[in-house]
Structures are given as C-alpha cells and as structure tokens.
Amino acid sequence: MDVIDVGGLLAVAAGAGWVDAVVGGGGLILIPALLLAFPQLPPAVALGTNKATAIAGTTVAAVTYARRTKLPRSVALPAALLAVPAAGFGALSASMVPKDWFRPVVMALLVGVAVFVAMRPRFGAVEGEGMVGRRRRILVIAFAGCGIGFYDGVFGPGTGTFLILTFTGLLSLEFLQSSALAKVVNVGTNLGALCVFAAQGQVLWTLAAGMAVCNIAGAALGARTALTRGSGFVRAVLIVAVAGMVVKLAFDQFG
Numbered sequence: 001m002d003v004i005d006v007g008g009l010l011a012v013a014a015g016a017g018w019v020d021a022v023v024g025g026g027g028l029i030l031i032p033a034l035l036l037a038f039p040q041l042p043p044a045v046a047l048g049t050n051k052a053t054a055i056a057g058t059t060v061a062a063v064t065y066a067r068r069t070k071l072p073r074s075v076a077l078p079a080a081l082l083a084v085p086a087a088g089f090g091a092l093s094a095s096m097v098p099k100d101w102f103r104p105v106v107m108a109l110l111v112g113v114a115v116f117v118a119m120r121p122r123f124g125a126v127e128g129e130g131m132v133g134r135r136r137r138i139l140v141i142a143f144a145g146c147g148i149g150f151y152d153g154v155f156g157p158g159t160g161t162f163l164i165l166t167f168t169g170l171l172s173l174e175f176l177q178s179s180a181l182a183k184v185v186n187v188g189t190n191l192g193a194l195c196v197f198a199a200q201g202q203v204l205w206t207l208a209a210g211m212a213v214c215n216i217a218g219a220a221l222g223a224r225t226a227l228t229r230g231s232g233f234v235r236a237v238l239i240v241a242v243a244g245m246v247v248k249l250a251f252d253q254f255g
Helices: 003-023 027-037 043-068 073-096 099-119 134-154 159-171 175-199 205-229 231-254
Strands: none
Touching (some): 003 027, 003 043, 003 159, 003 205, 027 043, 043 073, 159 175, 159 231
C-alpha cells in the first residue's frame, strides 16, 4: 500500500466519521475512497473494511450523545438488538440482490426527504415524543431494527439518514435526539454486518485499525459539534448530505 494513499484514506476516514456522527452517510464517503485507492479491491472487502472502521466511530458518537442528550432507551436498546441479526442477514443476502435495484429507489426516497425537510421548517425542531403511543413505538422499533437494519447489511447508503428521518417523523423527536438515537441503532447494524464480513475474511484489519482511530476522532468532533450547535445545525447538514448522497448514487447508476 502506497504511503500517500494510506494517508489520504486516514484523512477521509476522519471526515467520514464527522459526517456520519452528525447525519449519517459516512460509508458513501469512505467506500468510494477505498475503491479509488485500491482499484483491484473486491467490493465485499471494501464494505467489510468500511464496517470495521465505521463501528468504532459510531460507537464513540453514540456514547457521546448518550452522555449529553435525552435518549429514549426504551426504543434505542431493542432497536439496536434487533438490528444486529437483521444486518447480518442482509450482509449474507448482499451477493444475491442486484445493487442497481436499490439505487433508483434510494435516490427517489432521498430526494423526497430533502424536499420534505426543506418545506417543513418546524420538522425536527420541536420535541413531541411524549405524545407517541406504545403501539407506534413498537412499530418504529421493528422498522428501524429489522427493516433498516437489513437494508444496511444488504446495501447501506444513507442508513443513518433514514434512521434519523424515521425517528423524527414517527416519534416526533428533535433532529438532535434522532441523530443520537440513530447512532445507537447504527452500532447494531454495523456489528451485525461486520460479523458476517469478518467470518468471510472480507476485512483488511490493519488498514481498518488505522482508519478506525481517525474515524473515532472525526466522530467525537462531529457529535460534539452537533450537540453544541443544536437541531438547526443538524437539519442544515442533513439537507446538504442528502443532496450529496443523491449526486453520488446518480453517478454510480448512470456514470
């Protein structure tokens, strides 16, 4: 591995950690960087190495949020536990599902998300979580843990963003709380997928360890920035990140 390439990947890992801690989507930064640095790298190895890197930063971000914000643990813990096997099953199924099937659907969803958030200034600005009934909580836990967890294992782009929008829209949380909750569940999805990739020998552990250190630094800074700046900042970064994800997926689909 070229020293310049490795240095660039370490810097990218830090940036991906920051973005992922605030609104999710770090994989859309780090996976292309891995494939660009190592053109012959099998996609599965890039995915596995990304998961080994991301789980470190995501865990640090989750702990940082949990210490400094109100976190609905009755949702966070069961959803995260469900996400582990769901993401593992998704990773096992990844080779059987054509990625081209996902990209147009995900792009359409992300465009809809961007328009919806931009047109609803109060969305994610005020907490109304106390008004949510038990049945809806259970449905949110099942959807976030099983549905989005499986998606993260089988494909992945935008998982953190979809979790944030799910918690904001269905639990009436502020963006900051939703981002905190998303990080906890994302630890579960990363762990489930990583177990499968590791068992298949699809992880470059030495490189992942170096990138994980940088990812942790970026994630810690990102979580602290979000906590300091508040939900308005998370909202702004979310719109920018969603636009970037749409461009990236469109390039992959049509480029």
